[in-house]
Amino acid sequence: MRALRRGLIVLGVALIAGGLMKLRGKGGVPPTSGGWRELEGPEFR
Amino acid sequence: MLVGAGAVGARAARQLTDTAGIDRILVVERRRTHAEVVVAAMGSRAEILEWDADSPVPEDVDAVACALPAGCEQPIASRAVEAGVPFASSGDDENDLMGLRSLTEPARRSEVAIVAGCGLAPGLADVLARHAADAFDEVDEIGIARAGTAGDACVATATRALRDRPAEMRDGIYEESRRRGHELVWFPEPIGARECERVATGLHLLSGAVPDAERITVRLARDETGARQRWLRRRDPEGSWGAVRIEVWGRRGAAREPIVYGVIERTAIAAGTVLGVTTAALAGALPGLLAPSAGVFGLGAIAQPRAFLAELSRRGVKAAIFEGVPVV
Numbered sequence: 001m002r003a004l005r006r007g008l009i010v011l012g013v014a015l016i017a018g019g020l021m022k023l024r025g026k027g028g029v030p031p032t033s034g035g036w037r038e039l040e041g042p043e044f045r
Numbered sequence: 046m047l048v049g050a051g052a053v054g055a056r057a058a059r060q061l062t063d064t065a066g067i068d069r070i071l072v073v074e075r076r077r078t079h080a081e082v083v084v085a086a087m088g089s090r091a092e093i094l095e096w097d098a099d100s101p102v103p104e105d106v107d108a109v110a111c112a113l114p115a116g117c118e119q120p121i122a123s124r125a126v127e128a129g130v131p132f133a134s135s136g137d138d139e140n141d142l143m144g145l146r147s148l149t150e151p152a153r154r155s156e157v158a159i160v161a162g163c164g165l166a167p168g169l170a171d172v173l174a175r176h177a178a179d180a181f182d183e184v185d186e187i188g189i190a191r192a193g194t195a196g197d198a199c200v201a202t203a204t205r206a207l208r209d210r211p212a213e214m215r216d217g218i219y220e221e222s223r224r225r226g227h228e229l230v231w232f233p234e235p236i237g238a239r240e241c242e243r244v245a246t247g248l249h250l251l252s253g254a255v256p257d258a259e260r261i262t263v264r265l266a267r268d269e270t271g272a273r274q275r276w277l278r279r280r281d282p283e284g285s286w287g288a289v290r291i292e293v294w295g296r297r298g299a300a301r302e303p304i305v306y307g308v309i310e311r312t313a314i315a316a317g318t319v320l321g322v323t324t325a326a327l328a329g330a331l332p333g334l335l336a337p338s339a340g341v342f343g344l345g346a347i348a349q350p351r352a353f354l355a356e357l358s359r360r361g362v363k364a365a366i367f368e369g370v371p372v373v
Binding site: 035036040041042044045 | 176
C-alpha cells in the first residue's frame with residue numbers, strides 16, 4: 001500500500017513538473033550580437 | 046473597387062489614391078458614416094458605391110480589393126472572377142484562404158489573378174521569404190513569425206488561428222501537429238522578444254511561393270484581447286505596432302546558413318500598403334510588380350520581390366536584415 005502511495009506521489013510530482021515545463025515553453029536563443037540593417041535597393045539584400 | 050474601409054481598407058484606399066494611374070476608387074462599406082469619413086479624406090477620386098456580393102461587379106472596374114472580416118471574401122472573389130476582374134484580399138483566415146483557393150479553376154478559365162493574403166503575414170512576409178529563398182541553391186526551412194493585429198476583426202481571426210490545430214508543411218505536405226506551447230521570437234525593436242505559438246495560417250500560400258522548401262512553419266504572437274487593450278487600440282488613430290520575422294535556412298554551395306528579414310510597422314498601415322500596392326499592380330497602374338498569371342496565388346508566388354520591395358520602401362514600409370550571430 002505504502003509503495004503504491006509513493007508511486008502515486010512520484011507520478012504526481014512528475015506530471016506537475018512536466019506541465020510546468022510545457023507551460024514555460026521552449027525559450028529561443030537570444031541574438032547575442034549583431035543588429036538589424038535596413039534593406040536598400042536595388043538588390044534589397 | 047475597394048470593399049471594406051476598416052483599419053486596413055482605409056489605409057489601402059490612401060495608397061490607391063496616392064498611385065498615379067488610378068482614376069477612381071469606389072468604396073463599398075456597409076457603415077455609411079464610416080465610408081463617408083474615408084471617402085472625404087481621399088479627395089475627389091474616391092466615391093461611395095452601394096454594392097453587395099449578390100450584384101455583378103460594375104463594368105468599368107479594373108481590380109477589386111477586399112479588406113473585410115473573416116467569412117466574407119469568397120462571394121466577392123467569385124463576382125470578380127465572373128466579371129473577369131482581378132481580385133486581391135488582405136484576409137488571413139485559413140477558411141477564407143481555402144475558399145479562395147477553391148476558385149483556382151474558374152479564375153484560370155476567366156484568365157484573372159486572385160491574390161490571397163495581401164497583408165503583413167501572409168503577404169509581405171511571403172515576398173521576403175521568396176526573396177531570401179532566391180539567394181540559396183537549396184532551401185531547408187522557412188520560419189515566419191508575426192506579432193500585431195490591425196483591427197478588431199484581425200484580432201478575432203488571430204485568436205481563432207491560435208485556438209485551431211497548428212500545422213506545418215514538410216516536403217510540400219500539410220501536417221497537423223500538437224500544440225507545443227510558446228516559443229520566444231526576437232522581432233525588431235520596439236516589439237522585441239514575444240512569445241509565439243505555431244499556427245496553420247498561410248502555410249499553403251507560402252508553400253506555393255517556395256515549393257521546394259523542406260519545412261515551413263508559421264508562428265503568431267498572442268495579443269491581449271481584454272477590454273482595455275481594445276479601448277487603447279481604438280483610441281490610437283495610427284493603430285498598434287506589428288512586426289514580422291522571416292528566417293530562411295538554406296545551402297549556398299557546401300555552407301548551410303540563415304537569412305533573417307524583419308519588418309516593423311503599424312500593422313494596419315503595413316497591411317493596407319501591401320493591399321493597395323497589389324491592387325494597383327493588378328489594375329495595371331504599377332507595371333512590373335506582379336508576374337502576369339491566371340489562377341489563385343499567395344503574394345509570394347506572384348510578386349517580383351525586388352520591384353515589390355522597392356515600391357513598398359518608396360511608400361515607407363521598409364524591411365530589414367538581421368546581421369550577426371545566427372539565431373538557432
